[in-house]
Amino acid sequence: MDYNYTISEYWLSCISQLDFAFQPIVNIHSGVCYGCEALLRNYEAAGFSSISAFFDQAFRDEMLYPVDLALREKAIRKFSELSWNRQIRLFLNLDNRLLNSSNYRSGNTLNLLKTYGLVQDTVCFELSERQKLDDVQEAIRILNVYRSQGFKIAVDDCGTGFSGLQVLYYTRPDFIKIDRFFIQDIENDPDKRLVVGSIVNIAHLMGSLVVAEGIETKQEYYGCRTIGCDLIQGYFVQFPETDISRLKTRYEQICKLSSIDQRDKNAEDKKLISTEMTCIEAISCRCEIFEAFKFFRQKKDQNFFPVVNDNEEPLGIISEKSFKEYAYSRYGTALLQNPAFGKSITRFISKYPIADIHTPVEKILEIYSRNENIEGILIVEDMKYKGFLSAHSLLKVLNEKNIAVARDQNPLTRLPGNTLIHEYVSQALQDTQNQYVLVYFDFDNFKPYNDTYGFRHGDRVILLFADMLRARTQYANRFAGHIGGDDFFMGIHGTTLEKVCSDVAKTAEEFRKNAESFYDPEAIRKGYILSKDRDGSDKAFPLLTVSAVIMELPALRSSVASVEEISRILAKYKKSAKQSAEKLHVIRFGSKENDAEPETGDSCLPDFLLPEERLHIQTYIN
Incomplete structure (x- = not known):
């Protein structure tokens, strides 16, 4: 293709050796592929030590824009070969220095898309925070030109770069991509959870979607899902692929993780939201201005309409007040029909808060309450417009949920009670494929x-x-319940037995220390109190501690036990836990068919437990 730029033979040779690998970006709730990021590959064969070195050299040779444009065509051409490309977006990294390039010209990417039969909102440009913008205002001007042409804008590496919140403020991006640094080990790092949670809140208030980058483990997935990220990308989903035939429209492992998350009560929220939301007719972004104006004249009781693109994704709303100056102007109607005024409704679209239908209703209320002058929230599923949840309907949903939750909670602690505990254990027992x-x-x-x-x-x-x-079960792979009195329950999946034992031991030790503060100084000094035993005799009782029976249900179990059977086993070994020095008793529910009585012995100890630790452990043979 003729770019009207001269590229030297050297750079043409370098470009010919490069390839692109595509890495999917998927919906965190359903696993549906939303887009792919184009990642440069084979730069070593072109003689460069890194991708940064490649672009730095192009910049020094004053060839950055022509080279980038040639690579852009290469990525778009490869993307166009994907048979289902119209269902997803192509995320292209944008070197920030391009935005201040003297030879930048608008319209080249649009022409490329037309050449390969793609629409303009196919492309999302990723602006990295790692590179400093020399002229912020000029960069913002160019980004606004991209947006006016229908392209999407993403801020990449959020939280790690030079410009920080300034870029978010000026660009109001469609996507905010959180850097891998904040995602790694997020389930164990409260500071990272705080940072990511804050970014998610800011993004949703701005009407932006959040992409968690670098997801590599099941625990990181659950952490990001609980905090409220919308999309995920990383090795846990799929490694970058140069062979585009290996990309999938849906990633079943993500869908399955979401569906087996038994602690997640968002399914009930989804039912309530679906019942209460209103399906306001949406306007296509291709609708001409005067046609949109007629919508308001025909439906006088409606003061706004959602605007969607060709994939039914909401771009924002178009409100009646946007047309007010034209509606009441003597020549307003004629002006709207004048070709010189322009036909696109883009100038009238206002960004509007959106929420996925799987989002907890409390989170939706938070998004609503932090936005002024809005009447509700746009609801999406798999990023597609589903309906509108008004303020009145939102409060109704919240009230109905609170009534239902209160019914199933322990009245003292407000933790889930026996009904929900029974449901959790029952579902865990039926899910024999997972641990x-x-x-x-x-x-x-x-x-x-x-x-x-x-x-x-x-x-x-x-x-x-x-x-x-x-505090220890705030993530979606953990569940806490209150059986009653001083009996509690915790369920975890996707975490090793070793990690659970360590967490439980730390919890028991923390409780022991904190419980001392509930005694008088004399009891603390002695380490016991005098009270009556069950026979009415005076006896010295040590200070409060907590014992725990831990049962692992291994993955790929061959049989299903009943909830009553599991309850009996847990209760049976409570005494053993109380008698042990560590106040723990560990049981492994086996998969071999044998007697119903448990086997005991050090031979059943897992590798991380030594016999001298005196931690009681047994294998329950079913």
Whole structure:
């Protein structure tokens, strides 16, 4: 293709050796492929040590824009060969120095898309925060030109670069991509969760979607999903592929993880939202201005309409007040029909907050409450417009949910009660393909404490432990429940038994230390209190601790036990846990058919537990 730029033989040779690998960007709830990022490959064969070195040399040779444009064509041509390319977007990295390039000309990318039969909103340009913008205002002007042509804008490497919130403020990007640094080990790092959560909140308030980059583990997936990210990208989904035939329209492993997340009660939220939302007719972004104007005249009770693109993705809304100056002007109608005024409705589209239909209703309320002068939220599923949730409907959904939740909660701790615990265990037992760990907690010496200090102080101890469990189960692969009294339950899936045992041991130790504060100084000094035992005799009771029975349900189990059977086993070994020095008893639910009685012995110990640790562990043979 003729770019009207001269590219030297050297750079043409370099470009000919390069290739692009595509890495999918998928919906975090459904696994549906939303787009692919084009990643440069084979730069070593062209004689460069890194991608950065390649572009730095092109910049020094004053060839950055022509070279980038040639690579852009290469990526678009390869993308056009994908049979289902109209269903997804192509994310192209944009070297920030291009935005201040003297030989930049608009319209070249549009011409490329036309050549290969693609529409303009196919492409999303990624602007990196890692590179400093020399002239921010000029860069913003060029980005606005891209947006006016129908291209999408993403801010890449969010949180790591030079411009930070300034770029977000000026560009109001369609996508914000969170750097891998903040995603790695997010499930164990509260500071990273705070940063990512803040970025997600800002993005959603601006009407932007959030892409979590570099997802490599199931735990990172759950962490990002719980915080509210919309899309994910990384090795956990698929490695970058130079062979585009290996790309998929849907990634079933993501869909499955979402569906087996039994702690997630968003399915109930989805039902409530679906019932209450209104399906306001959407206007196509290809609709001409005067046709859009007639929509308001025909439907006088409607003061806005959602605007969607060819893939039914909402771009924002077009409101009646946008046309007010034309509607009441003497020549307003004639002006709207004048070709010189322009036919596109782009200038009238306002960005509007959106939420996925799987989003918890509390999060939707938060998005709504932080936006002024809006009447509700646009609801999407798989990024496609589904309907509109008004403020009135949102409050109704929240009220109905609160009533349902209160019915199934423990009245003291507000943790899920026995009904929800039973549901969780039942679903975990039926999901024989995946590993789960069930933990049963029971306080030690709670009755004598209650008898000595009273029920009010006993409730404070119960609330302390409930808060500790709540803090440790805030992610979607963990569930906490209150059985009643001083008995608690925790369920985890996708985490190793070793990690769970370590977490439970830390929880028990933290509870032991915190529980001391509920005693008087004399009891703390002695390390015990005097109270009546079950026979009515005076006895010295140690200070409060907590014991735990831990049962692993391995992946690929060959049989399904009943909830009652599991409950019986957990209760049976409560005494063993209380008698052990570590206050833990670990059970592995086996897959071999044998007697219903458990086998005991050090031969059943996992590799990470040594016999001298005196941690009780058994394998339950089913």
